[in-house]
Amino acid sequence: MKTVDIVERIEGEAKLNCTWENGLISDARIDFLNFRGFEYILENKSPLDALIYTPRICGICGQAHLKATVDALENVYENIGEKLEITPKAKLLREIGLNIEIIDSHIKWFYMFILPDIVKLETEDLGIYEPIKGKRWLEATKVASETIKSLAIIGGQWPHTSYMIPGGVMSDPTLLELTTMSNYLDGTIKFFENSISGVSIDKYLSFSKYENIEDLRGDLKYFSDLSLKYELTKYGKSYSQFISLGENTIFKKGRFKNKLINGIDYTKIVESEKNTFTIEDDNSEDKHTWAKSVLYKDEFYESGPLSRAMISNNKFIRSIYTKYEDSIYTRVFARINEVALLLIETKKLISKIDISQESFLEPKIDLKKLDGVYGESAIEATRGSLFHKVSINEGKIFSYNIITPSVWNLGPKYNNKFGVAQNAIIGAPSIDISKLILRSFDVCSVCTTH
């Protein structure tokens, strides 16, 4: 038996094609049918224009693309032996901006994109979690908009600011502004404590073993109880292979395959279009989606908060993983866990800023004067690792390649191997569960088919 289902209420839309055998999904194909051609649009543009274009690939993770673009353009300078000096202040302001965006996104995702579906397993009456009407849903949107104000102080606005630039950042916050940023995050911490975890954030961050879940109250506890009841601890398991390409103050770079392996060799990343539509009209029957497949050393790896927790050795999430592996449950938990971690760390980063430092040191060479050069970067975005590679010929962008987190997780089959999410869906007993599995990756079709 075959079924086709359109999945809305993700970022964009996906089509889920399932083959059923004995009441279980035996094959699952995920189609992303929308393509916007950003890599093509960027060709022939002035290199700095990429700072305006790439954030617009995604309305929710624009800062991640901005950071990846800035890093890639700075890598160009490094590759020609003219490494730019970036002040610690500028580096901090970039990392802070990206972190705030991730916090905002995780909160929205939990309350808008996954929790209502989990509550629905239990009751049709979503109560405080009901979109648009529910008290908690409204509180969550309020907290998200308050959180993002903190980023708007340095970016001028969110979404779609381009305040990072090769050489530093465009803004120059005062101490008062830094304090205000920190204040907004305090409001988010309060929400985490009162509504999400039900315990103080310090206590939450001291959790190191699975049993600590018993100490939780709040929505995370409710999520946990429902997950155990409806066996979300059992579903959504894939390869248990994790990758994290980017590194910063909080996250480490590396991969996990049975054990932790430090370091990443970017040349081992291979993107395939075997099952992917191309803009030329030679689309064979195998091709069913605009998402590409991406592999590291010929293998599929999951990217995202769970991967980051595994690779950065987060004790609490690893203890949950030990019990329930890479299930829906563990994946959701890892994402929410990051909210606490990022809130506290971002406040620390704000406190480390020395406002007397320069925000921007102008590069000595204009990118428009360069020819035959390239640069690449990898950062950790909301949904996982983001990779950018730019080449410049005669001062213009010659090519721009982007591998987004969703491509790692949601790309199609390669040879006989299922993609990560595909593999996770196989074995699911119902469409509702398979949609939850899909959602657990924080699906973004705008990023999958940039």
Add this chain to the structure above:
Amino acid sequence: MKNKEKPTVVWFQAITCNGNTHSLLSANSNRLELFFDSFNLIYHPSLTIDKSLDDILNSNSKIDFLLVEGSISNNKKFFQISNNSTYNHLTKLIKKATYVISVGSCASFGGIHAMFKEHVGVKSVKEYFDKTLLKHQIINLGGCPVHPEWLLQTMFLLKDYGRIALDNEGRPKELYSSLVHHGCTRNEYFEWKVEGEFGTKEGCLFYDQGCRGPMTHGSCNKILWNDVSSKTRAGMPCVGCTEPTFPRDDMLNTKKNIGIPFEVPLGIPKRAYLSITGVAKTFKIDRLNKKLMD
């Protein structure tokens, strides 16, 4: 007010990055809640839960406000939603709608997505549907993304007064008649021709950094973003995202000819601009050439 008395709103997402949706969600939360209380948002692909797009398409009910996010195309090869082209869906929806509002630059003017040359037919809502027999003109809320407050104000105004004055680009005059330059905290530097640099609080970004504030219609510096700031206030040049010309080439650079900006502030004759800046430049005002804070 009873639920059924509230105007119905359908948010259709076409070719988009979802930036306008997230802009709305970043609105002042009291205002957003008032919006949810005052209108009946029956469908939004990311927010509502009880209806699918197909439910809306197949229903005979009228839609009071049809909000469109993203550019439109009649080509299914590159972009389709719920098995059909965005143009075909919109053809159905628009017939049910009283007011049609293009939310953001893509829906208003084609935006970034219209620059993908291989995808022929990516256009704005107005380009496809201007000839449709609509009761009211299509309203363009330019901006990449739209300022959430501009959307809320437009909706409340139409709800209360049933009419809105529009400029030549179909944008509400009250929101787009002034320039981004108005209310910019760097205006004094502009007046006295004190040039700015990236990463500083001082100086004007018009002379070198490509700021389009003096020729871009929008109230970014009057109605602040996220309640707290604007691009130019923070130090980022305006990139002119509310205009049909967005995105342009070389956006972080001021195009010049022998040191003179290629484009001068809107409506000012180049000669007048040059004489005035020439005079202004002869004044060296210490205060404006110093750091605001040491």
